[in-house]
Amino acid sequence: MKEEKQKILGVKNVVMDFKVGGKALLSRKKTLRALNDITFDLYKGEALAIVGESGCGKTTICRIAMKFYNPTSGTMTFENNDIHKLKAQELKNYRQKVQMIFQDPFSSLNPLHNIYYHLERPLKLYHPSDKTTMKKKMDEYLTLVGLVPPDEQGSKNPHQLSGGQRQRAYLARILAVGAEVIFADEPTSMLDVSIRLGILNLMNKLKKENNKSFIFITHDIATARYFADRIIVLYAGHMVEWGDVNKVIVNPAHPYTKLLVTAAPDPEREGVVELPVLKDKESEVTVWTPESKGCPFKGRCPVAEERCSIELPQVREVSDGQFIRCFHKE
């Protein structure tokens, strides 16, 4: 039973180009197309995973959303306002509602200030009130993320906390800001294995009980399956497959998704695994430029055809809620 889902973040036809090189006097600048035609919507209270290998552009989406870059073309809207055209009060509102967790817990908190300071700043900026109310709120948030007792944990400096605790403290900070949409850029990849699930479960709790939306960026599809509701698979800046997470992972339709699923570690599997990919010289992610044609995966695709080198495949719905960009039909 699908309830009426409220769209909160919209991304439409976003293209991002970067100019690289050209630092030396005579070298020419090359244009790198990091993202090509990215379109998706994020609904309230859902977790959307963006999966891909390094260099596929997932962090770039994050950076555009946090306004570190302006997209070359296309729009990103928050509550139906273009985020790159916001001014003053609206911008402040946006910053409050959309926040980001970073990958490295060891450098996302300022080593010189204690945790209370990290929570106090957002409160002072967005919800100023008197000292006692702020302290009460800070303790509430610390308890919510599991850093108890709050008095003791709040007065610690980051280096006295473990990686997992630091990520929790960072989540507390985001809650203190009052964010509704949280971009999580590989929040657990630098944490110990046994702690990762703790953080994911916490994020799940925030999603279900506090109705927060997450965009979960990762390269680990098993974790994406555990946490997210929908998934987008990126390759060289293109969305190659997206939809309901169980459908995409259990029944991948795009050759790249099949490759990712096969390459993921599976302890039950015996013997050597044949990866469904053509071996090219680099066997790493392709680099895309504005002049490139065809499907980005053509160089490594085991079922590539003639037309895959000429035109970019159109979007096709493979089953209810599962979409791919591929010419190949099973």
Place this chain on the structure above:
Amino acid sequence: MKKIWNSNIMRFFRNSPKTSIGAILVIIVLLLTIGAGMFTSIDPTNRFADEYHSLPSPTHILGTTQLGNDVFAQTLYGGRISILVGIFAGVITVLLGIIFGISSGYFGGRYDNIITSIINIIMVVPNIVLLLIVAALLDGVSPFLISVIIGLTSWPWNARVLRAQTMSLRNREFVYSAETLGESKLRIMFMEIMPNMLSIISSAFVSTLIYAITASATLEFIGFGDPLSCTWGIMLFNANKSGALTSGAWWELLGPISGIVIFGAGLTLINFSIDEVSNPKLKAQRIMRAYYKVKKMQAKSMGKLKLNNAMGRKSA
């Protein structure tokens, strides 16, 4: 009392002989100069009419100059001005270095290019030469002016170091985090980035201090200072003029020279230890030294020779 002795700061001093000696030297000089009135009752400007160039004696601990001034009193009172010159120059250097270094490292782009060009241009000009030219044009400069000029010519080097450090800190995630929070850029620069560079800043301050004291003394010794003021450099200048070296009046030089040397050495030692605090490899050496000291004592008391193995592996 024991608690203070055992506290972290005191333990730090005990474990590091360099810092302790440096700190003691600096404190001695500061005490003597600031509390000059407590150590000598003689007025430095007072001329003892019948005691020119007299040897050190109980009344005049370091003797008297050609004009009859008490050397010890002059050293102490004059030291105040010399040290103040150093401090003032240090403050100017560090302030300008912080403002321009951190901002250009943080903003980058064209602003950074402009500031870096300015830095490079000023760095090319040698300090002392500039000082000499200005001094010659103004026909002698007061200590205050000396400190200003030293400050204005030494800040570029400092700014460069801070800029490099800012650029490396700028891409750390806590800076991005503050930006996504919506903190103002000023606050990010001075409350998030700068506190992480305090050891570099204090080290730079101490270095400039040492440099300024010696540079001002040099200027004054050559004769471009203000002959009416009383600083260590002027004392040397007067001593030279009155032929102290040729006539063997060593005491006249002893005062200012020991002042400069002791203060400079103390500050340099402190600078080394600031380095050690921020450089973990040097710290590891210190830790190992302490460890082997403990082990030696244990081995002596227990008579075992297991230590030899450990020492053999120390060179690995």
Place this chain on the structure above:
Amino acid sequence: MSDLLTVKGLSVDYVTAKGGHVRAVDNVSFSIKEGQSFGLAGESGCGKSTIAYSLMRLHRPPALISEGQIIFCGNDIVQMKESKVQQLRWSEIAMVFQSAMNCLNPVITLERQFFEIFRYHGITNDKKVSRKKAEELLSVVGIPAERLKDYPHQYSGGMRQRAVIAMALALRPKLLILDEPTTALDTVVQRDILQCIYDLKKELKFSIFFITHDISLMMEFCDTIGIMYAGKIVEQSSSENILHNPKHPYSYGLKNSFPSLKGEVKYMEGIPGTPLDLNTIPAGCRFQDRCFKTCNDCFTKEPEISTTDDGFFYCHNPLKAG
């Protein structure tokens, strides 16, 4: 198959600023046979990299090997003279580090780096011969020969790691230590590289000592697995046993920290708490704070060793078979 490497009672201490020491590795014993691949799994701070560094005596102060023996081909590495250990390094035991960027000299071309290896170990002084050998090695790992003239920064991450593996195998060592070789790489590249290593192992017949925190990866690739926690090996067994029949609650918890790609998505707990801080070791079993199966003994005495047919474990209240 005889034992290639036997570690007995190894303890490694880190000297702290206050004059005491922290025991990072406590009384660890295990052995690796010829042609076997042994995996050591554990979280950060458990001491696995410390063991790897001890095997080649790479420790610098403030780390010290305080007790134990490391017997390699009959000789105790801990007692050896430094000059003999130098000879042993790379020619008998080689290591592939976690981040290849850190072990390739960025200002020297790869060809030169290979030449240095061959020259130092007395294989050859001739650049042409060294180049030919290097090309052979690179072709084995799948790097085209013309990339020899490039600098490390011109390689992609996966290629760099492969080049490092080629360098490690240059002198045909008997034991290859892999310290988290693929943690910084993508899944597809990771699988490629590991598969490459295993093909090489079949061909060149060396043993592997594989250190990682990714247990599910290790189970696919290793014959024997040791699980480390807080400086001690808490369980060692064949990988099938650890997968289907773990005895120690920590092994069970670690295994359950990896969501699977098949089957239902159910709620998984991981292991509560955080890895033990080695400055505050409790009395009794070190895992007591995080264990779901504690009994009274766990808080008072350290568990004794219990042997199974292909390994051992240390637990007062192990999991039952099934």
